[in-house]
Amino acid sequence: MPIEYKPVPAIEKCFKVLDLFASSKKPLSISEISKFLDFNKSTVFHIVYTLNDLGILENGTENKFRLGRQLYVLGKAAGKESELIHTVRPYLEKIAKETKLTAFLGVLSNNSVVIVDKVDSPYGIRVSSEIGLSIPLLAGAIGKVFLSQMSDPEVDKILSREKLKKYTPFSCNNVAKYKEMIQEVRENGVAIDREEYIEGIRAMAVSLKVGEHRLLASMWFVGLSIQLKDEVLPKFLRIIKDVAQEINAHFV
Amino acid sequence: MPIEYKPVPAIEKCFKVLDLFASSKKPLSISEISKFLDFNKSTVFHIVYTLNDLGILENGTENKFRLGRQLYVLGKAAGKESELIHTVRPYLEKIAKETKLTAFLGVLSNNSVVIVDKVDSPYGIRVSSEIGLSIPLLAGAIGKVFLSQMSDPEVDKILSREKLKKYTPFSCNNVAKYKEMIQEVRENGVAIDREEYIEGIRAMAVSLKVGEHRLLASMWFVGLSIQLKDEVLPKFLRIIKDVAQEINAHFV
DNA sequence: AATGATAGTTTTCTCTAGAGAACAAATATG
DNA sequence: CATATTTGTTCTCTAGAGAAAACTATCATT
Numbered sequence: 001m002p003i004e005y006k007p008v009p010a011i012e013k014c015f016k017v018l019d020l021f022a023s024s025k026k027p028l029s030i031s032e033i034s035k036f037l038d039f040n041k042s043t044v045f046h047i048v049y050t051l052n053d054l055g056i057l058e059n060g061t062e063n064k065f066r067l068g069r070q071l072y073v074l075g076k077a078a079g080k081e082s083e084l085i086h087t088v089r090p091y092l093e094k095i096a097k098e099t100k101l102t103a104f105l106g107v108l109s110n111n112s113v114v115i116v117d118k119v120d121s122p123y124g125i126r127v128s129s130e131i132g133l134s135i136p137l138l139a140g141a142i143g144k145v146f147l148s149q150m151s152d153p154e155v156d157k158i159l160s161r162e163k164l165k166k167y168t169p170f171s172c173n174n175v176a177k178y179k180e181m182i183q184e185v186r187e188n189g190v191a192i193d194r195e196e197y198i199e200g201i202r203a204m205a206v207s208l209k210v211g212e213h214r215l216l217a218s219m220w221f222v223g224l225s226i227q228l229k230d231e232v233l234p235k236f237l238r239i240i241k242d243v244a245q246e247i248n249a250h251f252v
Numbered sequence: 253m254p255i256e257y258k259p260v261p262a263i264e265k266c267f268k269v270l271d272l273f274a275s276s277k278k279p280l281s282i283s284e285i286s287k288f289l290d291f292n293k294s295t296v297f298h299i300v301y302t303l304n305d306l307g308i309l310e311n312g313t314e315n316k317f318r319l320g321r322q323l324y325v326l327g328k329a330a331g332k333e334s335e336l337i338h339t340v341r342p343y344l345e346k347i348a349k350e351t352k353l354t355a356f357l358g359v360l361s362n363n364s365v366v367i368v369d370k371v372d373s374p375y376g377i378r379v380s381s382e383i384g385l386s387i388p389l390l391a392g393a394i395g396k397v398f399l400s401q402m403s404d405p406e407v408d409k410i411l412s413r414e415k416l417k418k419y420t421p422f423s424c425n426n427v428a429k430y431k432e433m434i435q436e437v438r439e440n441g442v443a444i445d446r447e448e449y450i451e452g453i454r455a456m457a458v459s460l461k462v463g464e465h466r467l468l469a470s471m472w473f474v475g476l477s478i479q480l481k482d483e484v485l486p487k488f489l490r491i492i493k494d495v496a497q498e499i500n501a502h503f504v
Numbered sequence: 505a506a507t508g509a510t511a512g513t514t515t516t517c518t519c520t521a522g523a524g525a526a527c528a529a530a531t532a533t534g
Numbered sequence: 535c536a537t538a539t540t541t542g543t544t545c546t547c548t549a550g551a552g553a554a555a556a557c558t559a560t561c562a563t564t
Binding site: 002005009010013039040041042043046 | 542543544551552553554555
């Protein structure tokens, strides 16, 4: 492992462009990309046409590009290989089966959480969050769980930059109170969302530290409030805490 | 559209590395990549660690890398966007339903055919070919259909470089005879595989010309020989030829 | 229709990245 | 155990890439 090394700027820029396409969900022009990413038009031009030639991007309508099939093929291969997904997936399936909740695995990426895997609930309800989607960092259980793994200065920085939104009447948008909730998560090891993000929906989340760099990830479980009544919470929370410990041990 | 432009070498190298991982199916070290791709170790080193930091690759066992979850996420997004897949998918589904065959969509890539989409047969048999997999170019119906779209010199070049394999007793490994078959496909517009690649399995294939650069693709349909008896072939061939024309018209 | 603004493309030049060499560490062989 | 080979990492320098500027084409506004 290198002590330090110099990253390749063209590759970093290239994947920033691809990330923009992934989150944009619509075709983008050279000028749009240049503006969004604050890259020189000439730089974007060369990156985009290189990727176009490789099939990673493809020309949609005139002068607009979209993600291409070659990226899809690579992503398929990656899905089969990713250690994180392979390791965590069986646990998501087990807990989804046991709790009848919808299970998610996500990682922190650019101040939002990206869903990298998902196991639907056998219960029959379908939560409208798909793999690849980004969720706001400060939404529901996820926000608390990720911020609980950060230092106080990092938490302060994020809370000064992003407003706590009142998604439902139960949402907390008082910064001091929110910090108290984060402190509780630090102590308990789990975060609970009691209809703070979507009315009628509850969730519980736990943080994971995965891979060589102990990267922050989280798995969270979502269901109707009647599925996550206070009576069953202790049992479910025990399950996900135990599993989190098992997963974290795997990556040590 | 530029008259000509200079591609970004770092990006080209980067995706050659990722393609190698996708086809390799196992973790690779810096030296292995360097040898396979004939890249300098220092170059590979910097590419690999840059991709590692971005989550596109991740460290598996010590000093070996694998495809990472961030690539999987991008690939998922790409799958939702790819015009080729979006355009052709409904036809594959329709024909799979109508014919009870397993339907594939593939593109030519580095002298083999990569499966980019697949619709399983409602009939119940499962063909063991998954999205992302490569199939030898000169295998069954696919080979004939792709070579039928190439010039005679290109065909000669490929046939001099790669041997015609005797996969089954029905396989043709006589070059002159194979060329006659290719000529037939040129005339008929479809290729048929009568147990030439896998015994007991028949297939029919048609070529597509898609995207701005009229890239070569193909869709093919595979089933048990009893599903593709000579009696039903004319009807099925008519269906896939009509659909191919419809798809090709979409990309003009 | 004329003018201004925006987007895409090309050219040029300076700063930097890729390849080669050297070095350190790990592994294989005798 | 000693030596040779291979792999990974770091350093250096020259050829080349990224950004700026200029140019061309298209679109929007008056």
